[in-house]
Amino acid sequence: MIKFAYTILYVQDVTKTIKFYENAFGFSSKFMSPENDYAELLVGETTLSFVSISLAESNLKDGFIESKLMNKP
Template sequence: MATIERLKEMKFGYTIIYVNKVADALAFYENAFGFEIQFLHESGDYGELKTGATVLAFASLELAEANLGRRCLPISAEAVPTGIELAFVTEDVQSAYQHAVACGATPVREPAEKPWGQVVAYVRAMEGTLIELCTPMGG
């Protein structure tokens, strides 16, 4: 059994979003949010973006089935958003929001200042992931 000291060494490494077409998702996030493609496997089933301290990754629904032994519920741009969001931090939320929408993101909420002073906007990515565009906390 792991000791608490060993668990303290754990860190958050990456998020994987399962999508129909990994290359399309990578291209969208590169164009809409400016993240650089770090890796796309030759099979087209897995790819990663450089996003800072952690990695945002995409895997095909087929790879999900192979890894999990069953299909996962796919994200859909037409369905109600799932109960998770990605937050991308920027000093200029308005410009980021406008650019993302111009690149095909679906607008959800225009930028607004929250009571705690943070500016926040919401869009949905091409595959349906809910994305928060926000200023840094405490800024």
């Protein structure tokens, strides 16, 4: 059986995002990197993780297109 286990969201501020999800949805923090640029939340069987845009840019050699309200997908 296939099970959805992991999602990564790229965000501007990992710490603020984690605090929002904890307060809004009652999730618990599972892990936060010492640099505060990567974190994971406990959300049941799925790991919800957040990566800073700057860390993503350094790890994705071909880059990516950041989602913004002013830009169409």
